[in-house]
Amino acid sequence: MDTVLSGIRPTGDLHLGNYFGALRNFVKMQNENNCYFFVADYHSLTTHPHPSDIQVNVKKILSQYLASGLDPEKATIYVQSDVPQVAELYMLMNMNAYIGELERTTTFKEKARQNPDNVNAGLLTYAVLMACDILMMHADKVPVGKDQEQHLEMTCKFARRFNQIYGVEYFKEPKAFNFGNNLIKVPGLDGSGKMGKSQGNGIYLIDEDKDIRKKVMKAVTDSGPTVENSPKPEVIQNLFTLMELVSTPDTVQHFDNLYNTCQIRYGDLKKQLAEDIIKAVAPVRERIKDIYNNEEYLNRVAAQGAEKAREQAAKTVAEVRHIIGFK
Numbered sequence: 159m160d161t162v163l164s165g166i167r168p169t170g171d172l173h174l175g176n177y178f179g180a181l182r183n184f185v186k187m188q189n190e191n192n193c194y195f196f197v198a199d200y201h202s203l204t205t206h207p208h209p210s211d212i213q214v215n216v217k218k219i220l221s222q223y224l225a226s227g228l229d230p231e232k233a234t235i236y237v238q239s240d241v242p243q244v245a246e247l248y249m250l251m252n253m254n255a256y257i258g259e260l261e262r263t264t265t266f267k268e269k270a271r272q273n274p275d276n277v278n279a280g281l282l283t284y285a286v287l288m289a290c291d292i293l294m295m296h297a298d299k300v301p302v303g304k305d306q307e308q309h310l311e312m313t314c315k316f317a318r319r320f321n322q323i324y325g326v327e328y329f330k331e332p333k334a335f336n337f338g339n340n341l342i343k344v345p346g347l348d349g350s351g352k353m354g355k356s357q358g359n360g361i362y363l364i365d366e367d368k369d370i371r372k373k374v375m376k377a378v379t380d381s382g383p384t385v386e387n388s389p390k391p392e393v394i395q396n397l398f399t400l401m402e403l404v405s406t407p408d409t410v411q412h413f414d415n416l417y418n419t420c421q422i423r424y425g426d427l428k429k430q431l432a433e434d435i436i437k438a439v440a441p442v443r444e445r446i447k448d449i450y451n452n453e454e455y456l457n458r459v460a461a462q463g464a465e466k467a468r469e470q471a472a473k474t475v476a477e478v479r480h481i482i483g484f485k
């Protein structure tokens with residue numbers, strides 16, 4: 159049985175990018191694997207959230223995990239900061255991570271460019287902390303979206319380096335995972351690349367039907383094809399990419415044919431897309447509301463997950479300390 163692990167930072171509500179890029183795969187994997195899914199609250203500290211925001215956002219992610227179908231009886235669901243061993247492993251692994259490679263990380267460069275006044279050491283070593291989450295549980299597979307691919311490559315590099323330095327075969331190299339093999343990037347509908355919280359273009363699992371319709375109808379398009387079978391410009395391809403995630407293959411084919419014969423009306427496509435998104439997320443949304451308000455249940459899930467996660471974490475840290483030479 160493979161060990162699977164993944165996490166999401168508690169920085170707000172989950173959007174379709176999180177759901178289709180990562181979370182849906184968590185749900186599919188929990189039956190056949192030994193799964194760990196966690197809320198990456200240490201990671202969220204790079205932006206200095208207010209203490210009350212952390213609490214609310216951890217609760218949001220937990221309830222949205224559960225509402226999406228994660229089952230605490232099948233998977234270990236926990237909050238990262240409930241596992242203090244992560245901090246120790248992070249300190250130890252930082253000794254083998256080089257400034258140059260950390261500075262070259264795409265996400266670091268991007269964040270440093272976006273927030274030049276807050277280029278902190280935690281941001282620089284973000285990939286080390288993420289590697290520790292993964293290596294702590296000896297994960298084989300890590301379901302994530304395309305934007306996390308480089309972090310997984312770095313995790314493998316840190317694992318190899320540790321093994322080499324100490325002459326052991328201790329850490330295994332995990333794989334970024336998606337069922338279709340290629341990691342996916344869910345596009346935003348504003349023509350700006352990926353859907354994301356910080357991009358401000360999210361369609362959220364908690365959005366009401368009317369909000370979803372409004373967001374989809376506002377999607378950027380062009381004036382339409384004038385030559386048959388012409389390639390789709392990015393903003394149009396984005397609509398089709400989303401449609402492939404939520405609509406039936408027949409529906410996608412139908413609009414693809416209309417596009418290729420220059421008969422497409424984007425308004426019709428958007429209407430269909432909005433209804434299909436609603437169909438996909440409405441059941442999740444209804445469950446979120448119930449679970450979010452059931453504080454006792456959420457606390458129980460987190461406590462149960464923390465206990466299981468800490469057990470494995472304590473074992474890993476003890477082994478790592480031994481390998482390093484602390485007797």
Ligand code: ADP
Nearest residue numbers: 167175176179180302303343344352353354355
């Ligand atoms: P955000 O980008 O909204 O801040 P996170 O960085 O917390 O979200 O991402 C949590 C998980 O969701 C990661 O596995 C990430 O790869 C995935 N994810 C986020 N946005 C997208 C997207 N647009 N397409 C595919 N996966 C995504």
Ligand code: TRP
Nearest residue numbers: 163164165166167198201288291
């Ligand atoms: N870095 C991930 C993100 O921003 C979140 C994350 C933290 C994670 N630790 C992880 C994902 C371990 C997978 C495995 O989305």
